[in-house]
Amino acid sequence: MTTATHDHDHAHHGPAKGITRWLYTTNHKDIGTMYLWFSFAMFLLGGTFAMVIRAELFQPGLQLVQPEFFNQMTTMHGLIMVFGAVMPAFVGLANWMIPMMIGAPDMALPRMNNLSFWILPFAFAMLASTLFMEGGAPNFGWTFYAPLSTTYAPPSVTFFIFAVHIMGASSIMGAINIVATILNMRAPGMTLMRMPLFVWTWLITAYLLIAVMPVLAGVVTMMLMDIHFGTAFFNAAGGGSPVLFQHVFWFFGHPEVYIMILPAFGIVSAIIPAFARKQLFGYSSMVYATASIAFLSFIVWAHHMFTVGIPFLGEAFFMWATMLIAVPTGVKVFNWVTTMFRGSMTFETPMLFAVCFVVLFTIGGFSGLMLAVAPADFQYHDTYFVVAHFHYVLVPGAVFSIMAAVYYWLPKWSGKMYNETLGKVHFWLSFVGVNVLFFPQHFLGLAGMPRRIPDYALQFADFNMISSIGGFLFGASQLLFLYIVVHTIVAGKPAKAKPWDGAEGLEWSVPSPAPYHTFETPPDIDKAPQLDRKEP
């Protein structure tokens, strides 16, 4: 399949020239690229806020910012990283890879695809602009608990609410598109149980998104009504309850954290077999484990609320249900390790990030199990232990998987090879940085340091300083990542169609860079040499 074939056959040719290529595009590769660059920009913006936080926490006492501004920084850091960096990055990867992985010509609904993307810059411009509004940006934490986010919120909360509304619409449309693409656009012979795991995990993630983003819209709508129209949803004086907020929010929020990790599982399940040069161990158990995790994510939400005063039976139920998640997650970790067992392993940059994902995500998983123990959680709740836990699953978890994916598929996207040495330097700096940054936070939390405070007692000083140094190292090394990617695109050496000899999947059957339109005629899966590679 060559580009020339496409140029003669259809009404639309290669990419249009100039800015309108990006504004008006309907091409899944263009849209994927925009998602990825947007998410990287948000990663740097949210990262800047994190640097402010770590700089202030470098020493006890108030040095750089006022507590009010510090609260705005923690809030905006969380919101931008969750909704602006991690989620759009995965949607960008889905856009680029899913049509190529299942042999589809494009996403199912290409115009809606572009709408899903273009909502985001507007939504985040509105969200970021709250920093310059009277009363400051939202300052109630990314979980925006009522009444902090209603009765005591700055006026900019209204724009926060509407930003959430439209970015939620973007997510729902993006998820519908992915579901329709996967269920309707697979090439003949690409049965569900032959799909790459990245496609499977995204199918399940998209289902989660469609199920819970409307609930998020519901809860911010209740906030809006409480703030401006006198309703009593979160006010006990009128018969409502602030705890109602937490229930509705976490009914969204817990599936949301799996939305940020399931696609990561898919990425790692693609990369580890490629560099271990073995088929993935336990493919079908991976699929069932992913589905089980998704199901369980709907019945564990109140483990975020153990200390709020839910009934004893609730504590017990949510504790056990939460612990159950360790079973399918354990299946996954077991499968990854077993895939590597006796493989002919090499450690190129994507593999380094993927192996690191397995190890460090597991640490985050274990601290999650500790938090799941309701009586113990009374000690850990709202301490830096929680911060350490979810940063371990989100940074060396979700973010590292995204970086692994970028290194793994960048040759396919750009047609150029990145500099392996620089890639490894980036990995090791990030790896050291992230552990120095987050590991001491476990100790801080266990010793009782609360989260979301700009100043702290003297006994926490040393670990905070170490954590901040790790933070600056990790932050700075992401600039190297930017340099590596730009350098690859501008001056990288040409990449082969299949730069990784163990890689499997349809995406490697097209040239690098992938032609602007791929698979306008569906490939014959049964004849594709890349699939169903048997064990030697």
Added chain:
Amino acid sequence: MSSSANHEHYYVPAQSRLPVWMAFAMFLTVFGLGSMFNDMSAGRESSNAQWFFIAGFGVLAVVLYNWFSQVIRENHAGLNSQQLKQSYVWGMGWFIFSEVMFFAAFFGALFYVRNLVGPWIGGEGAKGVTNYLYPGFEFSWPLMNNPDNELFRAPEAIIHAFGLPLLNTIILVVSSVTLTIAHHALRAENRKQLNIWLGITIVLGLAFLFFQAEEYIEAYSHLGLTLESGIYGSTFFMLTGFHGAHVTIGTFMLIVQFLRSLRGHFKPDDHFGFEASAWYWHFVDVVWLCLFVFVYWI
């Protein structure tokens, strides 16, 4: 390039100006709305916010009109393969599921407040210490007596299920039947019957909205039942209000299908615009049945 035996060519539209304009319109609309609410709550007298909202809404309307027109034109031009039509079917189905989850959030809030929060504030169960906050408060549903009646003035009376709400239930159920008759007429290529029954459905939808408005006027002017009258009013108006908004959208969708039918659109085997609107209508119908049972009746 020849198309393969079992897959027709999947039409991937060329560049389109619509999505980015739509994103801009959505931004303008919500920015205007947010500014209006903030100006209102801050008591600012002069405000230009509504112009942003109106402009955004205007652009939104123009974009949506053009977008749907274009999809219809593409279909009439024969660009849409069976597979592409299936994408629209999946898309609409999952969109309705997302709407179900939106209502689920509000129903969940209602059940939680009614079955747990209320009794706890009233002093029942393990969490009954909350009652110290509002001594003397006794919980009952409908909540005719708020924990703090000075902050939230409780309603004097509520809307009873077996008046207007029952009438509206009958109207909506009948409208679902008439819509199905219209659908059968469409499949049987009976254009006249289609137009008549679709027209009747639209009239029933408008009648529902009229009675709903009557009910709200009654609640506000005579019963003291408002958004501000505590959690009963909050859940009542948010649930019925969002449902009413969805009926409005659904009726609008049916009117569009009616106008398209008058122009001779739809074939017995190709009328997904009609079918999607019908699905949507049945969805708002089912939501109403839940409302009737859980909000008005029990």
